[in-house]
Each structure stands twice: as C-alpha cells, then as structure tokens.
Amino acid sequence: MSSTRDIDALIDMMARLPGLGPRSARRAVLHLIRKRDLKLTPLADLMQTVAATARECARCGNVGAAEICDICLSPKRGNGQICVVEDVADLWAMERAGVFKGRYHVLGGTLSALDQVGPEQLRIPRLVARIEEEEIGEVILALAATVDGQTTAHYIADQVEDRVRLTSLAQGVPIGGELDYLDEGTITAALNARKAL
Amino acid sequence: MSSTRDIDALIDMMARLPGLGPRSARRAVLHLIRKRDLKLTPLADLMQTVAATARECARCGNVGAAEICDICLSPKRGNGQICVVEDVADLWAMERAGVFKGRYHVLGGTLSALDQVGPEQLRIPRLVARIEEEEIGEVILALAATVDGQTTAHYIADQVEDRVRLTSLAQGVPIGGELDYLDEGTITAALNARKAL
Secondary structure (H helix, E strand, C coil): CHHHHHHHHHHHHHHCCCCCCHHHHHHHHHHHHHCHHHHHHHHHHHHHHHHHHCEECCCCCCEECCCCCHHHHCHHHCCCEEEEECCHHHHHHHHHHCCCCCEEEECCCCCECCCCECHHHHCHHHHHHHHHHCCCCEEEEECCCCHHHHHHHHHHHHHHCCCCEEEECCCCCCCCCCHHHCCHHHHHHHHHCCCCC | CHHHHHHHHHHHHHHCCCCCCHHHHHHHHHHHHHCHHHHHHHHHHHHHHHHHHCEECCCCCCEECCCCCHHHHCHHHCCCEEEEECCHHHHHHHHHHCCCCCEEEECCCCCECCCCECHHHHCHHHHHHHHHHCCCCEEEEECCCCHHHHHHHHHHHHHHCCCCEEEECCCCCCCCCCHHHCCHHHHHHHHHCCCCC
C-alpha cells in the first residue's frame, strides 16, 4: 500500500514543477519507474547532491557550488563589464550565446509596486557597491522589455549613470524572424534603430 | 566547480524525461534549487523511496509496492472481469474514470512485427492462464484503435474467445466533443454504432 501512495505523491510533486502538469508528470514518473536503475536512482542521487551543494553566489547571485561562483572567480571575466539580468535563467541564456566576456549581476526580479518589490530586495545597492569595488567601466542592462523591466532599468540608470557607461541590449527583429509574425512594437523599435548598410 | 557540473547534469537528465525538453528542464531545476528545502530535498527523498520500493505486480503488471498489487489483492475487484490494457498509464486512466470494478492485465505494449514484439513479450500467455486460475467470465479489450492495437486485439481474441465473453470499449463521439473537430474515422464509427433513443 505505502508505495502506491508514494508514487502518487511523487506524481503530485512533479506535476507542480513549472512547465509540467498532471499528465506529463504521470508519463515522466512511469518512465522513471520503468527504468529504475538506469534513471530513477541516478536522478534521485543527483538531486540529493545538488540539494546539498547548490548555493547563490554572494557577489552576483548566480547559482553554483561555492561562496563565489566560477564566473566571479575567473580573472578572464574581469574585463570591467557587468551585465545586469533579472534572473539566473537569463544569465544562463546569455552564457549559451557565449558572446559576453564580462561578469553578471542577477537582480532576482524587477521592481514592482504591486508586488511590493523595492530596490533592497533586488540587490541594487549591491550592484552600486560592486561598481566601485571591481572598477567597472560599463553596465549592460539586459532586462525584459516589459513595464516592470523598464521601470527597473530607469531606476538603476538613476543610481549609476554618473559613475559608469550605461548600455542596454539592442531591440529589433530577431535573427530568422519574419516581419509578418512580429508585433508592431518590435517593428517600430527596429525601424527607429535602423542602421546604414 | 563540481556543483555547476552537477546542476548541468541534473538539467540534462530532466530534459530527457518524456514531455520535457531543455527549456522546461532548466526552468524546473532553477525552481527546485530556489526552493531547495521545500521542494528539491523532499523530491529527491521521495524518488529514493519509490526507487527502492516500486515493483511490477507479478499477476497483472501494474506498478505498486508489493509482489501482488492492491487491485489484484482486493476481494472486491474479483468480479470475474479482466480489462486488458497496453500500458500502466492506461490502467491509471481507467482507474481515474472509477467505473470499472474488475481487475486488469497490462500487456506492456502491442504486437509489432516491425519492433519484433511477439505474444511472449506481452504477457499474453499469462492472460490465458489467468482466465482459468481466476475464473474469469469476461475479458474487456481496452486497446488503442491503431493498427498494432487492433492486431493485438485480434490475436488475443483468437486465443481466448472460446473460453470467455470477449468485449471491447465502444468507439464513438467523445463526451463534450464537437463533430466539427472529429476525424472521419470516429464519425463513421459513431454512425455505424448508433443507438435508438
């Protein structure tokens, strides 16, 4: 009896993960049980390890194994640039592109009057302190083009614009994007930022 | 260093689960790491427990904690009916409907010449044996309306039709289904099986 309840509890927990639902959780759990030794046990072990070791970097907010993350520790990444992102997922997306060679600062959200998120909750004072400590020459804002994202960008600009060069990611047509499928806002931004060939 | 690699490995394993991909695996893992004590550790513990206890019922192929599953053990379910399903997921779907009061037989697949799946791989001899042992009066085939599913249904029918009453799930318009969205095959089946009001 006990394990049927455990299996149900496992499906229930999996179903609450973002991107999954009851149906995909059931499929995933059945798949794991069928390949118990090959998949379920290793996955459980790996989760235990990550639960025991994962922590937030005290400097930038990235997720890693140590007090200070690999990117903050690497001397190669100390080029005087900090890229400000909302979330660790955004940091990972930037790293996948592999083009940015500086360090990051993860805010952990955006300013939001509705959700009562203020500058202190977002590590903004920490960002200001880092600009002095790490001799930062450029802060690149890579925040979402939403109301909250842009409010946050303006607030950060107010705090740091007299100390460093401040830039933000370009807006325009995505690579491979067809005009027909783009919203008017993106087309307007792309036209306004048009470049000479 | 080690944990960044562990986190990557965890994302990689999650991404291989059915229904997930790299993107949703990354989201799920970040979510789990953020709620480490509340979610990641309990999920890892539960997976360990299920990995240690889950097993296939020796009689019907259902997944449970004991040598013989709850449904096979329950005297209430011994009404002389066996519902033949392809997969444990199908058994769970039948149980969610809550209308079937007999026992199950999980084939673990369908006959397939292409994939070299024969009757022995599918517990069909076991089904024939159960009909005698458990004094079964009716076998209900709840197999998919695919070529392989119907081939399997015909094969089972050949084996057991002179011993028991053999039925299969009705085909027709799903409850809440709109004709406009149904395929021609379903409409044809529903029309052929029409009932007097």
